[in-house]
Amino acid sequence: MGCLCNIHTNLIDDTIFRMQSELVIIGGGLAGCEAAWQAANRGISVILYEMRPQKMTEAHKTALLGELVCSNSLGSTHTTNGSGLLFNEMKVFNSLICMVAEETAVPAGSALAVDRNQFAERLTNLLTNHPLIKIIHEEVVSIPQEPCIIASGPLTSPAFITALQNFHGEKNLFFYDAIAPIVEADSIDMQTVFLGSRYGKGESDEGDYLNCPLDKETYEAFVEQLISAQQINLKPYEEQITQGVDAGFGHFFEGCLPIEILARRGINTLIYGPLRPVGLRKSYKGTPPYAIIQLRQDDISQTTYNLVGFQTNLTFSEQKRVFRMIPGLQNAEFVRYGQMHRNTFLFAPSLINQNLQAIHRADLFFAGQLIGVEGYLGNAATGLVAGINAANLLKQKPLLIFPKETMIGALCFYVSHAEKETFQPMKANFGLLPPITPRIRNKGDRKIAYSNRSLKMIKGIYTKEP
Ligand SMILES: Cc1cc2nc3c(=O)[nH]c(=O)nc-3n(C[C@H](O)[C@H](O)[C@H](O)COP(=O)(O)OP(=O)(O)OC[C@H]3O[C@@H](n4cnc5c(N)ncnc54)[C@H](O)[C@@H]3O)c2cc1C
Incomplete structure (x- = not known):
């Protein structure tokens, strides 16, 4: 009997413990x-x-x-x-x-x-x-x-x-972030891009990123198209939410600004930001690149790469047109386009x-x-x-x-x-x-x-x- 009681008591204890925990x-x-x-x-x-x-x-x-x-x-x-x-x-x-x-x-x-x-x-x-x-x-x-x-x-x-x-x-409080596009590795022109990690920080000797080098003329033409490309319209409720939050860039989180918004701040903004040509080899094919766009491996099998820092809210057709201006991505196939998204905190x-x-x-x-x-x-x-x-x-x-x-x-x-x-x-x-x-x-x-x-x-x- 005593033994049964003990079992019973243990069961109750267990139940109480379970409920409490x-x-x-x-x-x-x-x-x-x-x-x-x-x-x-x-x-x-x-x-x-x-x-x-x-x-x-x-x-x-x-x-x-x-x-x-x-x-x-x-x-x-x-x-x-x-x-x-x-x-x-x-x-x-x-x-x-x-x-x-x-x-x-x-x-x-x-x-x-x-x-x-x-x-x-x-x-x-x-x-x-x-x-x-x-x-x-x-x-x-x-x-x-x-x-x-x-x-x-x-x-x-x-x-x-x-x-x-x-x-x-x-x-x-609502605000918005944007996500970056991903391209198929097979569609990247490997003759144009080069391997390298900024300041040599990579697992392989040559570096882990694919780098698309831009000269001054290509960079300026790219920025011009980027800032004038068509963006996706906000839905009515999104318009409403963003109204009054900030008159300028404030409804985007500063650390995750769409690339086109950053580019609109001035012609040189991107070369001091995600397109900075620093930390990589000084010259590529004889001339130092004016700007660099980095592609980062997105899966273990190396079939996809994402465009680092390229969060965007451009329409999908405009992303295809403008991002294909990037040397090395002229035939890029997009696995995922960049998108703007809600962010609530x-x-x-x-x-x-x-x-x-x-x-x-x-x-x-x-x-x-x-x-x-x-x-x-x-x-x-x-x-x-x-x-x-x-x-x-x-x-x-x-x-x-x-x-x-x-x-x-x-x-x-x-x-x-x-x-x-x-x-x-x-x-x-x-x-x-x-x-x-x-x-x-x-x-x-x-x-x-x-x-x-x-x-x-x-x-x-x-x-x-x-
Ligand atoms: C589109 C987008 C892109 C981002 N890009 C980056 C990036 O590149 N790098 C980065 O560091 N951070 C990024 N962030 C921020 C990122 O969301 C966070 O860093 C991280 O995912 C947040 O973790 P979490 O657990 O708080 O939210 P989440 O990872 O989003 O997890 C929350 C989970 O709750 C579930 N959920 C929501 N409502 C309910 C409900 N009512 N009942 C049950 N389940 C619910 C959702 O389905 C989701 O799975 C991005 C966010 C978004 C939305």
Whole structure:
């Protein structure tokens, strides 16, 4: 009898534990996947809601979790780069996104780029087979009563945006990004382009990028056509949303401006931006290129390349016409054209604290692009923080505040403390970290010192994690 009672008691305990430790996560993107992994690996049962394929976003193409919608680059792995430091910090916490990125990496100079299909397939596989994670492909339209992480991303479904607006009583801020085109490798004129990575940072001896060299005359003719080419008209509701946000370029995120908008700022803007001819061999066929357009490998089998920095909102026929003016792309076949897209984020500083916990509801967490973090890795990093903290809350352990000296902590601090009036999405960068005193004059040495300080702290936190 006593034995049966014990079993019964254990069952009740198990049920109570299960009830207490169930976590709902909304959004199977980079943030949601990382959050699910971190929470489940801490013993929490996770229900992960992803609305695709039942309801698709404007940019996603598959039902896979963690689908990368534009570039296949996750930044860098070098600790002297903002996203690289973030990558190394996240690895200390056994990040799922970092692990899968390494497994599915393609050569990309000093950048960390992945085969986008393999990346998303592997993520989906690992999460689907995790014993504590249940994936439900359904749109969520209201904020759950259960402990929850909201990571529905920049393309959050309209019905859920309404739920979010009702919850925190403030209007969302909308703005726009644009995605870059991808061309077939076979259609690139390999006699014209040349291999090379800026400043020789590549896996192969010659470099990992294909470079299209432009002389002054070709560059100017290209810019002239670029700025006068026809753009896709905004839909009426998009017109409405963008009205009043900014009279100039402001409804685009500054770090992801369409190439034609950048070009309109002045004839030389592109040669100081994505088309800068620096860091590559000084001369090509005897003359230094006036401008360079870089193509980055987009898949492991090297069948496709994306045009680096060529986010655009030109009509598809105009993209074909104007981008075929680029030397080497005269016969380019486009696998995907560039597009402009909606990007939604909340006024995070008035909504969440540094743990990424809602100010007005302790068991509600936010993560990802929705709280104004920019960049694949940055978004995954906030998923990591939200996943750990939601798990700690459910297990009645203290929440983890990552210090501002770490890149993870600096991003969380930024989104929870930035000035509301000027709040803009932010990606990992050294400018977010508190200075080291006395100031180290040499920039390279300074970054190394920042990284050393951060990684030492991160390892300390990980070792002491409750
Ligand atoms: C078109 C486009 C291009 C971009 N290009 C880049 C780039 O090149 N580099 C870069 O670093 N960043 C880019 N970004 C930003 C990019 O979205 C983020 O870096 C990253 O994907 C954000 O991760 P996330 O998890 O917050 O959102 P996502 O990765 O978008 O994941 C959110 C998930 O939530 C799901 N979802 C939405 N609403 C609901 C709902 N109501 N119920 C259930 N599920 C829901 C969505 O289907 C999606 O899978 C781009 C964004 C867009 C939209």
